[in-house]
Amino acid sequence: MVLYGCFCLYSCKKDPLDMTPNGRISLDKVFSDNDLTASYLNSVYGYIPLYGASYHSQSLLAAITDESSDANAGIIGGVLSTNWYNGALSANNLFAMNWYAQYWQGIRQANIFLDNIETATVNDPKNRSRWRGEAKVLRAFYYLELIKQFGGMPVQEESFPLDFDYTTLQRASFQEGVQFIVRNCDEALGEPDLPFRIQNPNERGRFTKAIALAIKSEALLFNASPLWNPENDPAKWENAAIGCKQALDQLVSNGYALYPDYEAYFKRESDVSNNPSDKETIFEILNPDNMRFIFVTQTIPSLAGAVQAGAGPSQELVDSYDMKDSGQPAILGYQDDDHLQPIINATSGYDETKPYEGRDPRFYATIFYNGAYFSNINGTDHYIESYVGGADGLMPTVNSHTHTGYYLRKFIDTDLRQGDGIISASKWKKYRLAEMYLNLAEAENEANGPTSTAYEAINAIRKRVQMPDLPPGLTQDEFRDRVHRERRVELAFEEHRFWDVRRWKILSETDKQVSGMRWIEQGNGTFAGSRFVADHRNAWQDRFLLFPIPLSELSKLPAFEQNPGW
């Protein structure tokens, strides 16, 4: 009977159904505390994609452009390249490319942060300005990445209330999106305490005014490009030219400059100080720094530990490098659809039997070709053997050998071996100054023709790699062609080509197939090369200019229009 009493006592003391305290807090609490407010800003940063070698099975985005043919394609089922080449993209399945929800999550948190930052407890008033600026640039960043991929989206400055009625929500135009991005960037640029450059290594990766400028430049360029400017409205190009010029000028006047060594640039992590050696990088992806080890396993099969050959550069990319001495394009185009018969620029100095001689130095920094020096492997100097039957030979049926006859060199530290640990901390450069030059050259040419501004911008890029200036007197069309080539070469494998062919609306010209070069040993150390089709693709139709809005989303937004063709 005593136990009965105990039972009653035990049960009456307090409500046992209340949650045992576990540290849950409310948003009100978050914004009434300086550190928690800062922590919230950290969360807003949490939606930046990884980029780089992170597209399913450590693939590069370049693997689904005409820059390369992925050795995994058709061999490993389910990877992005296999599905992409098959044209299997659908509104039901965006494969490894579905960041739609992720961007919106970032935008929501940025909105909540910006809603609260004015009244939040912030100990240092400078931080309030800086954090507000960062959140605005982040919001612009997510918006730009979102609308680049999916087209115009509702402009949302406040988080949706839980009982929001989505049935009448409509899409906004791309132009409205760009205006919102530009406004956010401009407001951030007006924040007195948002720095131009991160100088404290602890703050590595935080957003800056430089990033706001880069986003603005890119957004305006996209807005004026054929995909989003089908009527070719000159005002859009005008705007872009002004914005790109402003961005470049401000960056340069704040100490941004091209890094002198093009090849070395991609194999290092940017240094953070008030006067860094790397003045080119505007934004480097902070985490994870996966680039440094992926290319130990994703490289030539001769290197012990190599697992997959990865994205093998295409012959089309090889063909787009100019001749160093003449400064002229080597290949002007192709006579056939399969790109097996190149139109050789006779005056350039290009020799189809010795295609790797005398090319733009960026070629040698980007591509491993048959006979190229790799590095010293186990005491022996290794030269690439990508000829048929060679140690690194072309083998279209396995994923550890190239499918084009080429291997990627950019980003790869050839002295790094498996087990070496972290000796080469290269990171993905999301925005770098060279892009700003190229954006300006393109926008200026389209707005005002090949002016000296346009020439200066493109020649700055070429000067860094000791390429001759573009010849004076080019027409606007000729200049456009050179800008496109320059962009392709300078920014190869950096996730620009994928978006550029879309905004230029040339996908159906570039993405039906890619070719490679098959070298056959002729005895006595000579090789005969022949071009061949490395893979055919089924993702070039106009609908592939934009990604489909995921079906699950579309069915919840009845007033939303799906992108054309999906």
Added chain:
Amino acid sequence: MRLAIPLVCLCCLQLSTICYAQAITLRVKNASLKTVIKQLRIQSDYAFFYKSDYLKQAKPVTLDLNEVPMAAALSKIFDQQPFEYVIKNKTILIKYQAESLQSDHGKNAGKQETVRGRVVDEEGALTGVSVLLKGTAKGTTSDAEGYFSIDAKVGDTLIFRNVGYQEKGVAVQTNASLQIFMEKVAKGLDEVVVVAYGTQKKATITGAIASIQTKEIKQSPAANLAVTLAGRLPGLTAIQQSGQPGNDGVALFLRGQGTLNGQNPIILVDGVERDINYIDPNEVENITILKDASSTAIFGVRGANGVVLVTTKRGVADKPQINFTSEYGIQQFTRVPNYVNAYDFATLRNQALINDGLEPKYTDDVLEHFRLQDDPERYPNNDFYAMNTYDWAPQKRFNLNLSGGNKVRYFVNAGFLDQDGQWKVDPNKYGDPNLDYDPAIFLKRYNFRSNIDADLTSSLKAALNVAGYLEKTNGPNASLLELLAFTSFPAVTPGPLTPDGQVIVPTADLGNPISTYGLINRSGYQQGTNSNVMASFSLEQDLKFITPGLSTRLMASFDTRSNYTLNAGRNYRRYYATVLYGEVGPDGKEPIRYDLINGSENQPLSISTATGFQSFANFQWFVNYNRTFGDHTVTGLLLAQQDQRIVNGDPLPYNLRGVSTRLTYAYRNRYFTEFNAGYNGSEQFKKGNRFGFFPSISAGWLISEEHFLKDNPVVDLLKVRGSYGAVGNDRLGGRRFLYLDDTQRGGGGYSGSLGGGNKINESFIGNPDLKWEIAKKANIGLELGLFHQLNLSIDVFNENRDNVLITRGTVPDINGLPIGALPPVNIGQVKNHGYEIELNYNKSFNPEFSILSKINFNYAKNKVVFADEAMRPTDYTYPYRVTGFPIGQPFGYINDGFFNTQEEIDQYASYNIGRAPRPGDFRYLDVNGDNIIDERDQSPIGFSNIPQYTFGAAFGVNYKGFDLSVLFQGVLNVSQYFDMYDQQGGNYFSQALESWTPERYAAGSPINFPALSTSATASQQVNTYFLFRKDFIRLKNAEIGYILPHGWSEKIGASKIRFYANGMNLFTWDKMDLKAFDPELGSRFNYPIYRIVNFGVNVIF
């Protein structure tokens, strides 16, 4: 001392006459009594028991009877005989007339004698009946044939006790043999069944309840108690989804699926929520399932998915009984994947390459070597499944239990289970001295239980249950998934070892360089130690001093479970092996190149550990009332309880509290009503929304007790009953405290310079208005018993589940919260309906021959009425994929044969589902007729993976010392999609031998597989072709036993020795096209289901 054996064939003939009133016609003159009895047998279905030597003393019979009742006939026949007779049910016992023996009475009084006798019931000899000499501690038990002997004097009283029978006291009057007839209590109206928090007479039950007993449970040799339930209980679906020792995934569903959330019934062991899987079947007295609102309302907010009650054995006042069982079983996978051999693989791979327009990989010369197997090192034919699994593995089981007592009664059990797994450990370690560990898979479980009841005073009783287990598991340091996945290597893969004993892994283009052989033999080992103690203490005080019939009980339970896992892993050397076809080595053959996998080297073990702990405390306070006033019987139960559970991996304890009540009223044992209700609170909801009241009412009418039916010879039971009520469900998919926001500070923020590197995780937005799910359940039942042999029970149910807690499906991603963070709302609706039919037939032809059968057939079908699903655009054939369909409805393309030519493809609707179709790919129906095959054409195909129909049929025969029982179990309307294409790096199933090729098509050969390819094809969409019907009927259990004649067992002092053999999953008949997997298996990569053939002996002392 033999009994006459009635003729089996006669008895069979009687079956056809049992429907008529039994009238006897007899015309005999000076016939022997034996002949007369034979005639009576022919004309009736009565059985006669007598000692054959009695009849020698019978007088001849002369009679002329015409259509008289049996009773009248008997009285005439025995009028002049020195015998008397007793009619018990359909059995007639013949014995000497008492008075003819009475004459000896006087001289035998007080004299110590050995009294012999035999105990029988209507089915024959009763084994193990305890025979106690009243007022002494002396006692014995009846042997296998029912005989006993005990020292007693005339005038003493013998007490006969047996579980399930009415206790009987018999005064010793002579030294002659006693025939003791015991009556079952567990029969008909007096049978007591287990209900929630108590027991009730079966006749008074108004809800839907079903149960099974020890005997049926023990017919299955399954290591897991839950497995033994399959097919036994009407309304219960038990699916064994994996056969992994110690981790058999048994999914239990009561009446199918009724909600989109947690569907598990709650399982109570001796009144407290506990795990069923680890209980020794020898400890279990009874398992009962509660299905309708009437039987589960008492569980309130937890009862909506039904309840499984496990009751363990208790001691009965008796002479001590020792029961020992030893079993040895052989386990074998029911199915193994039907992979092709090396030659077929190479041929099929070439075929795939040719289909893709690529060069074939294997030349004719190489193929020929594979075919001839003349050089296994270079042209291997490896069956990695066979290489890494044993053909069979043993399972041993020992059990010893003791029961008995008087004022303190006990049931003490100790059990040991030793189950080996089928992964094969290579006994030859190839001289690697580092491998001094054992990676063999086994499970050893030591169970114990001690259930003690004590009568402390005449009104106060105490009970203490202590039980638990210690479980040891061992195995390689690898996940099951890996082990299974890597048995699918192509048969052409070299291996498992290099000539100097290092592991070979498949070549680089297979992705992941490990092998099952390496995982088992070289990767280290894993040991688990799990222990569990469950203890319940209760006190029960009779409160008749307040008012008669009132009592109260308090129970406190405390359980703990702890787990300890030791992982000893090691790196080991692995090589790729490449046969350099086309080159010539020094020995004139193709050289084999072994390339070391970078970073792989032989290393010593490195150890890590993990521990887990769970605990559970429960307090229950009962007030019981039970009293009969004339024609009126009332009972009442009031229960208050509270519990707290600490679960491994969840930092916060689970709390529950509530009160429940049951009130019953019966009038004249014919009309019954019941009110059950639970009022309990769940921590899932906000204060104010927390407590809910869940009532149910039910009623029953026992028509067969009405005067117009009572004592009629045909219908012995007729009852109708119905119930209606509301039950709740607070199991909302594992998530907790859903009314609260879950915003927390966490580490791993983007920049260390912001907030100390922390970030704010908004993992969940709470919904303060949240409530429990409500299941409104209606049940109507009919019970019918005929001729004391046939019992039929039918239950029909309907359930509407409202307030189903779901995450809204119409909130787009644009809102910026991940799906998992969205607040759930009570807006889902599910309907579920169905029926259960149970048919029992028991017939005892004589004491030594009886048959029984028990058949159940069940149906449950559900429909999701509302799930807040976003509607797809109107050009979709089916705009909803959940709403309006049963839970788990698969969707896919409807298969319409193969494309045989490119022209067919060109003329057909265009495919927009990935790769363009090629000849040999599936032709899918253009369901919406838009001439495009895409998501818009996806249609509901097949059934969910929970069957709509389940049935079980148990049959048993007892003949003399032999017994035979079988259980057939089956399911209908159940499907599962087996993706057979994930084979670009693996072997082909033998179905691929009949894949589409232009040649096979031209030749008109059977085609059972789409054209092969080395990459994804248009055929690899979920479609009807590979959606397998998993319907099956299987011989789930079979048992044959033999009880040794008493004389033999007596020699070792045992009262009973029974040898038996039983088995599980012995034969399966199914509709699966792919015989590679058991139809019950949940996924390709689950541990296969096994069959067991088991031999055992049971000795009772």
